[in-house]
Structures are given as structure tokens and as C-alpha cells.
Amino acid sequence: xxxxxxxxxxxxxxxxxxxxxxxxxxxxxxxxxxxxxxxxxxxxxxxxxxxxxxxxxxxxxxxxxxxxxxxxxxxxxxxxxxxxxxxxxxxxxxxxxxxxxxxxxxxxxxxxxxxxxxxxxxxxxxxxxxxxxxxxxxxxxxxxxxxxxxxxxxxxxxxxxxxxxxxxx
Numbered sequence: 812x813x814x815x816x817x818x819x820x821x822x823x824x825x826x827x828x829x830x831x832x833x834x835x836x837x838x839x840x841x842x843x844x845x846x847x848x849x850x851x852x853x854x855x856x857x858x859x860x861x862x863x864x865x866x867x868x869x870x871x872x873x874x875x876x877x878x879x880x881x882x883x884x885x886x887x888x889x890x891x892x893x894x895x896x897x898x899x900x901x902x903x904x905x906x907x908x909x910x911x912x913x914x915x916x917x918x919x920x921x922x923x924x925x926x927x928x929x930x931x932x933x934x935x936x937x938x939x940x941x942x943x944x945x946x947x948x949x950x951x952x953x954x955x956x957x958x959x960x961x962x963x964x965x966x967x968x969x970x971x972x973x974x975x976x977x978x979x980x
Contacts, residue, residue: 816919816939819949825937830865830886832919832939846888846919849876856880867919870898874905881912889935891920900933907934924948925955 818825831839832846839845846867847855853876855861865886868874877887887906889899899918906912917937918930924945927938940946948954 816922816941817946818917819938819940820936821931824949830888830917832867832888846886849873852877852880852884856883868899868902870896870902872902874902874910877906878910881906881910884912884914886915886917887912888917888919888939891918891922891926894921894923894926896921900929903930903933903935928954 818828829842829844830846831837831843833839844863844865846865848867848869849872852864852866855864856879862883863885864880864883865888866877866884867888867890868877869890870892877884889902891899903916906916915937916935917939918926918935919939921942922930922938922940922945923942927945927949930938940949
């Protein structure tokens with residue numbers, strides 16, 4: 812597995828992305844921007860008028876705490892710590908559908924190729940990908956297809972015809 816993620820969007824890989832998830836070993840340099848924790852973002856927002864901020868949302872975070880600050884955010888990164896932890900899918904849906912967040916939503920962490928179509932449907936529009944298989948398949952333009960969906964989505968369905976249980980045979 813690659814330690815430095817590559818940023819991917821539906822238009823392809825992105826070069827020179829400025830956003831960095833800060834940890835003890837990694838800090839944002841002068842030409843980079845940090846993705847703050849929710850607590851750090853709220854503290855900064857209450858003490859300044861900064862806009863163009865970025866936040867990292869962990870699975871157990873209460874996404875509603877961001878509501879007063881959404882207009883100041885350029886990006887919300889949603890952490891997927893393990894392939895089996897889907898709480899960030901709910902965060903993405905809440906941000907897009909209930910809180911009307913329109914700027915960039917990014918998946919970070921354990922981003923696997925099989926999850927990307929579902930992440931796109933939830934409104935996630937960029938991905939920090941480390942997984943070698945996912946990187947290879949994205950470079951080849953090979954996303955897995957999902958023919959029918961059983962739930963509404965933040966992103967309109969392209970193949971219209973409705974939901975599978977409403978199909979007319």
C-alpha cells in the first residue's frame with residue numbers, strides 16, 4: 812500500500828492538491844493547507860473570520876456541529892478508517908441533503924475501488940486513494956458498475972427509470 816494518497820475525481824487524478832491531513836509525523840508546509848479536526852475548526856472559526864478552511868470529520872463526530880461554519884469551508888474530508896465502517900456515508904448524505912453543503916467532499920482513509928460508486932452517489936466528489944488495486948483501476952478508468960439501487964441518493968441517477976422495485980417488466 813502507498814503511504815502518500817493520490818487525489819482522484821471523476822475527471823481523473825489531481826496534481827498539486829494543497830490539502831493535508833495533519834498527524835504527529837506530518838504537518839502542512841507553507842504551500843499546503845491543513846484539514847483541521849472539528850474542534851480545531853470551531854476554535855479557529857470563533858477567533859477569526861477565515862474562509863476557505865478544511866475540516867476532517869471522523870466517524871464518531873457529530874456532523875451537525877459544522878452547520879454554522881459550512882459557508883466558511885472549502886472542503887470537508889470524511890474519514891473511512893476501515894472498509895467496514897460506513898458512518899462517513901451517512902455524514903456525506905447529511906451534508907449534501909439536509910445541510911445543503913455544496914463545496915468539495917473528500918473520502919480519506921480506507922478508500923477501496925468497490926466503494927467509490929457508492930461514495931459518488933452519496934455526494935462525495937474527490938478521493939484520497941492509497942490502495943494499489945484502486946489506483947490501478949482508476950488509472951485504467953475501470954469503476955465497478957452498479958445497475959440498480961434501492962435507496963434515494965444525493966446525486967441524481969443517470970440511467971433514469973427509477974428505483975429497481977418500481978421497474979415495469
